[in-house]
Amino acid sequence: MQAPIPATEESVVSTDMDIEIVREKRHLDVTHSYACNSKNNGECDSGPETPTKTGTSKKKAKVNMENEPQLSLLEVQENIIRVLTSKTDEINNHMNDIKKLVNKNTMEIEGLKKSADYCFLEVADLITENTALKSRCEALEGKMQEMEKKVNEMDAYSRRMNLKMYGISESHGEDIRSKVVNILSAVLPDKSKVEAAVDVVHRLGRHSDVNGGNTTKPRPVIIRFSKRDTRDAIWSASRNHGYLKAHRLWFKQDLTTVDKEKRKQLWPIVDKARKEGKVAYFVGSRVFVDKNEVFAD
Structure with a gap:
């Protein structure tokens, strides 16, 4: 058998055209044969009834009307099968490429899923840790507030032994303790008791020299007593006291x-x-x- 011819679209079209030519030749031959039999007892001449392209029509080969169309159809079938086989191979190749791409994407998605799961676990751990730290911070904040409250209470309790005095003139090299004791003795007549109760006396704030050592606005004085009863007695007696008003002196709590x-x-x-x-x-x-x-x- 003859080697198979590669199937192409041009070969299929060419085969179809060959079939049409064979059919036309068959039709002409049948018509021509019928005309010859009717005129000259089966013999044909080259008269005007049968037009030909050349004068050599008698030398034409007799066409095998039975076998040639069948062979042509067989070739067409073989060519169609070849084309379909080629297309099927192409489709299979495309399918294989698609499968490979799908497998690749599946692997990448699996990798992303694993990464997402890992991140989820990390976030869950961070949330747990953050919750624990938040609870700890709240507990520490509560303790800190409690400690601040206690420190303020202790500071306030200690300051109850103090009094602040305002309005005492300030001079360079002054004996501020003697000035304070004299003023307190005017408020509470028992000077010996006052002098024994005064523990520490000093001015508050930074010193600033003005007009040769005298300040236009004297700094307040803090007085710390060693006895609470003496401090409270002076604080009570200082309210609306005439001597303090006359000298523009006043007390405040520390x-x-x-x-x-x-x-x-x-x-x-x-x-x-x-x-x-x-x-x-x-x-x-x-x-x-x-x-x-x-x-x-």
Whole structure:
């Protein structure tokens, strides 16, 4: 058998055209044969009834009308099979490429999934750790607030032994203790008791020389007593005392920063109560109106 011819679209078209030519030749031969039989008892001449391209029509080879069309159809079938086989191979190749791509993408997705799972576990661990740290910070914050409260209470308790005095003139090389004892003796007549109760005396803030050593605004003086009863007696006697008013001197309690802030917040209550004719006063950072403690809203 003849070797198979590679199947192409041109070969298929060429085969179709060959089939059509064979069919036309068969039709012409049949017509021509019929005409010859009817005119000359089966013999044909080259008369005008049968036009030909050349005068050599008698030399044409007799066409095998039975076998040639069948061979042509067989070739067409073989060519079609070859084309389909080629297309099938191409499709299979494409499918293989797609499978490889799908497998590659699947592996990448699996890798991403593993990474995502790892990140999820890391985030979960961080959330757990953060929750633990948050609880610990809240506990430490509570302890710190409690410690700050206790420190402020201790500081306030220690400051209860102190009094601040304002208005004492300041000079270079002064004996501030003697000045304070003399003033306190004017407020509380028992000088020996006062002098024994005064522990430490000094000015607050930085020293600034003005006008040859005298300051235009003297610094306040802090007085620390060794006896609480003497300090309280002087504090009570200093209110509306004539000597202090005449010399423009006054006392204040030595409050902590926290207590000062509390009193600042509570001052409107005291001011309002006093304007209404009520008795309002501070005890440390606490407010009393008509002997009843009042709290801020």
